[in-house]
Amino acid sequence: MRLIVRRVRPSRRQMKNLTAFEIKTGWRYSITATNIRHMWGISGSQHAQWLDVLHRSHVVVEDRVRCDKARGLRNLPSQSWTVNRGWMLAANLAADVEAWTRLLGLHDVDGLADAEPDTLRYKLLHLPARLVRHARRRVLKIPDTWPWRTAFTTC
Structure with a gap:
């Protein structure tokens, strides 16, 4: 050791x-x-600096676990194994969708590319918009004063 x-x-x-x-x-x-x-x-893997970087890179995994707990894995809803399994599947699907959204749509937006789930929920998912119908089409009307309008439309 x-x-x-x-x-x-x-x-x-x-x-x-x-x-x-x-x-x-x-x-x-x-x-x-x-x-x-x-x-x-792997050359240099016996050095303490290399091992320190290897172990510090594991923080990303621990950060994802913390975010998953904030997303709903902390409190399972039932005593039943089947219900909890479905809950975990839904929470993991939400984590995957969020990760792909960050990777593909928000990679160049400052503050949102590596934002916490609560921040993304506040800035992107709580959209102050109206869905209106005009000329047999549906149009999403987003206010011009909303600060994250361009980030949402680009994403």
Whole structure:
């Protein structure tokens, strides 16, 4: 087992979660425990920096799990396995649709390409628009003053 310790200056957001030792020294420490010694076929994989990057890239997975819990996986609706399985399937489908929407439609929009689910819900899905019929067509009327109009129409 290897322990990799990383020392960085804490950001303003992290200041409230520091330990007494970290406050005293002025550094924030993060410790990674790993049993990876060397990955065959990958040069440099025995170095501590490479292993640190490998473990820090896993934060994306943990962030997705946190967003999925915010989307509805935290509280399953039933005691029944079948109902909960359907609930999880619907929540995972919603996560996939949201990810593809970000990837294909919002990749160049600042603030929405990597937004949280609540932010996307507020800015894109709560659309202040009217669906009207004119000349046998349906037209979506979006107010010109809505700040995310171009992001929605582009997406």
